[in-house]
Structure formats: C-alpha cells, structure tokens
Amino acid sequence: MMLVDAFAGKRLLLGVTGGIAAYKAAELARLLIKAGIDVQVVMTESACRFIGAVTFQALTGNKVFTALWDADMANGMAHIGLSREADALLIAPASADFIAKIAHGLADDLLSTLCLARNCPLLIAPAMNLQMWENAATRRNLDILRQDGITVFGPDSGYQACGETGAGRMLEPENLLHRIQHFFQLEYLAGKRVLITAGPTFEAIDVVRGLTNRSSGKMGIAMAQAALAAGAQVTLICGPVGLPLPPVQKCIHVISADEMFAAVKAEVDNSDIFISVAAVADYRPAEYHSSKLKKTEAAMMLTLIPNPDILQYVASLPEPPFCVGFAAETEAVEQYAEEKRRRKKLPLIIANNAAEAIGADVSALVLLDEEGTHYLPQADKYAQARIIMAHIARLHETQKGKSA
Numbered sequence: 460m461m462l463v464d465a466f467a468g469k470r471l472l473l474g475v476t477g478g479i480a481a482y483k484a485a486e487l488a489r490l491l492i493k494a495g496i497d498v499q500v501v502m503t504e505s506a507c508r509f510i511g512a513v514t515f516q517a518l519t520g521n522k523v524f525t526a527l528w529d530a531d532m533a534n535g536m537a538h539i540g541l542s543r544e545a546d547a548l549l550i551a552p553a554s555a556d557f558i559a560k561i562a563h564g565l566a567d568d569l570l571s572t573l574c575l576a577r578n579c580p581l582l583i584a585p586a587m588n589l590q591m592w593e594n595a596a597t598r599r600n601l602d603i604l605r606q607d608g609i610t611v612f613g614p615d616s617g618y619q620a621c622g623e624t625g626a627g628r629m630l631e632p633e634n635l636l637h638r639i640q641h642f643f644q645l646e647y648l649a650g651k652r653v654l655i656t657a658g659p660t661f662e663a664i665d666v667v668r669g670l671t672n673r674s675s676g677k678m679g680i681a682m683a684q685a686a687l688a689a690g691a692q693v694t695l696i697c698g699p700v701g702l703p704l705p706p707v708q709k710c711i712h713v714i715s716a717d718e719m720f721a722a723v724k725a726e727v728d729n730s731d732i733f734i735s736v737a738a739v740a741d742y743r744p745a746e747y748h749s750s751k752l753k754k755t756e757a758a759m760m761l762t763l764i765p766n767p768d769i770l771q772y773v774a775s776l777p778e779p780p781f782c783v784g785f786a787a788e789t790e791a792v793e794q795y796a797e798e799k800r801r802r803k804k805l806p807l808i809i810a811n812n813a814a815e816a817i818g819a820d821v822s823a824l825v826l827l828d829e830e831g832t833h834y835l836p837q838a839d840k841y842a843q844a845r846i847i848m849a850h851i852a853r854l855h856e857t858q859k860g861k862s863a
C-alpha cells in the first residue's frame with residue numbers, strides 16, 4: 460500500500476516585504492519546504508534590499524518573482540496566475556506600510572496586486588518597530604484586515620533590531636510553520652494525546668561511567684514534531700540527547716530505562732497513542748557503585764540484569780493505548796520485526812536497518828501491521844515521521860471503529 464505525506468501538494472505563496480525580519484523568511488521557506496509544502500516566493504522591491512532573491516530561489520527550487528512586469532508567466536499576468544496556483548498567500552514579514560496598502564486595496568507592485576487579485580486565503584505575519592505597531596493608524600489598518608477575514612499571526616514581543624523592546628517582532632519561523640500547518644487543517648490528531656519515548660537510555664555503573672547506545676533521538680523528536688503538526692497534545696519522554704526539542708505540551712527528561720519506565724507508567728493513562736521510539740537499554744548493571752571504581756590490572760566482570768520492556772508492559776495493559784514500536788535490526792529486518800510485533804501484541808511496528816539508521820538524518824523504513832508491509836524509501840526523518848503519523852492516525856481510527 461502506498462503511504463502518502465498529508466502536506467505533499469500543498470502550495471504556499473510566500474510574500475516577503477521590506478523589513479529586517481526578511482532574513483527570517485529564508486529560514487521559514489526552508490522549514491516549509493522541509494515540511495513538504497511547495498513554496499513560491501514573491502518579494503517587494505524593498506525586501507530585495509534586505510535579502511537576495513537568489514537565497515529564496517536556492518531554498519525553494521522555484522523562480523522568485525519581484526516585479527509586476529515579470530514576463531515569465533505564460534500570459535504575462537503573474538498577479539493573477541500565482542495566486543490561482545496557491546492554497547494560501549502568507550506575507551512574512553508584513554511591514555506597516557504593506558499592511559496599510561492591503562487594508563486600503565492599493566496595488567502598485569506585484570505583491571500588493573497579488574493580494575488584491577487573489578482567490579486564496581491571505582495570512583500575514585506583521586513585523587515592525589514597537590511604536591509603529593502601536594500607532595493608531597496601524598491599529599486601524601489591522602482592524603480592517605481582520606474584518607476582511609485576513610488571518611494575522613503574531614506579532615511577538617521582545618528585543619527588536621532597532622534596540623527597543625516590545626511588541627512587533629515577527630513570530631519565529633518554527634512558530635509560523637506550526638500555524639501554517641494548523642491553517643491547512645491537517646490536524647487529523649486534534650484532541651488526541653500522544654505519548655512518545657525518544658533517545659537512548661544511560662545505565663550507570665558508577666558515578667561517572669555507564670552503558671548506553673548510539674541512538675541520537677532524531678527519529679523520536681521527528682515523531683514528536685509530526686504529532687504536533689497533526690494537532691496532537693504531545694508528551695515526550697526523552698533520554699539523554701543533545702538536540703533541541705520541539706515545543707511539545709509536556710517534556711520529561713530521563714536518564715535510565717527504569718526512570719523512563721516510571722515516567723511512562725505515570726503518563727500512559729492520559730494517552731490515546733503510545734509511540735515507543737526510544738532505544739531502551741536491554742540490560743543494566745546489577746550493582747551501582749556510588750564512588751568511582753578504581754582501575755586495576757585484573758579483568759573486570761560486570762553482571763547485567765534485564766531492564767523492563769516498557770512497550771510490552773504498555774501493550775499488555777487491560778486497556779492499552781494504540782501502541783507503536785520501532786525495531787532496529789541488522790539482519791532479517793522484516794522477519795525479526797514482525798516476530799516482535801506479534802510477541803509484543805502491537806498493531807504497528809516500524810523497522811529499519813540499525814547499521815544505516817542510527818544517528819543519521821535519513822532512513823529507509825518498513826512498516827508492518829495487520830494490513831501487511833509498507834515500504835518507505837530513504838528520506839529525511841521528519842518527512843518519514845509525517846507519513847508514519849498519518850498512517851498511525853488512520854490505523855487508530857480503524858481500530859476504534861472496530862471496537863465501537
């Protein structure tokens with residue numbers, strides 16, 4: 460069966476106006492592309508003074524439009540054609556001047572003409588100095604935009620490039636990305652509580668030493684991001700990772716498998732879906748030494764005892780959440796993963812080749828469930844996570860339908 464990315468095919472027209480926040484629009488374009496959204500950039504003349512069109516062209520892979528008289532559209536009418544091909548038009552940053560223009564229906568350059576000629580929703584992310592933001596004229600213009608059904612994202616408050624502090628900063632690119640994803644109404648997990656474990660665990664031998672593995676946490680973090688983008692309430696239980704974490708509703712940091720187990724037990728009753736991505740250490744030292752072990756010439760024996768299988772515990776609860784496992788194998792990947800899926804009584808397991816996937820940004824995956832086997836070719840882990848999350852949501856709905 461073919462698994463698809465819910466965002467694939469979504470097209471966003473990104474209008475960039477002249478303000479220092481224009482440089483953040485480049486990061487936004489990068490994040491949108493990474494999230495599977497096709498981005499077409501249109502810049503005003505003053506935006507081009509802050510950042511080059513080539514930057515956006517390189518990030519989006521699309522020609523950047525800057526002039527009303529651009530002859531690249533087949534009919535020479537970029538102001539009509541571009542918005543007809545888009546699902547939404549986002550102006551980020553939207554300067555005070557540009558906001559005034561669209562509030563009053565002015566159309567003296569490509570971007571403002573596009574806003575007037577559009578037949579798709581218009582979203583704006585204002586960015587300006589705090590006095591400009593608080594000026595009565597800007598407030599009036601914003602009221603007009605809201606009355607016209609235009610969506611306003613932000614602004615944020617904080618330190619501004621002019622040295623002042625207050626309201627008017629453009630929302631950060633990650634924040635804008637979430638709002639756009641929500642706007643596209645791909646929140647197929649809205650109202651669902653998703654519990655995710657990520658990263659390795661660290662099993663202490665003494666105060667300074669321990670046993671761990673090479674899991675980076677990238678896949679678990681990507682799954683948390685994808686669950687957030689799908690509108691879920693996400694609790695992330697994370698082993699020791701050195702990566703920035705997404706803005707989940709709740710994040711619990713743990714070190715050992717025992718701590719992860721305790722955190723999962725405390726959270727599992729409040730979850731509809733449990734996704735166990737963590738590479739939980741299978742064993743821990745039988746004994747913990749509270750002072751540093753001294754080095755000697757003799758061989759050292761370490762007795763290891765098994766850790767609890769967290770996923771198996773959750774899947775065996777009388778009323779378990781929808782449980783998803785991950786299996787990293789080095790041989791007979793599908794066969795071993797399917798055996799694990801049956802043994803742990805999981806509706807879905809996702810397997811990969813450990814030697815290739817551990818710590819990497821990309822992976823090739825295979826999903827095994829009651830319907831059979833689905834292959835996801837090598838791709839960025841976040842792109843994979845979005846596809847997997849949509850599949851999980853569908854299987855979860857089907858399971859609920861059956862038990863209803």
Ligand code: C5P
Binds near residue numbers: 739
């Ligand atoms: O049996 P194996 O460790 O290969 O199973 C992998 C799956 O089980 C992963 O989803 C992992 O997060 C989970 N697991 C667990 N507790 C363990 C070991 C693995 O939850 N102690």
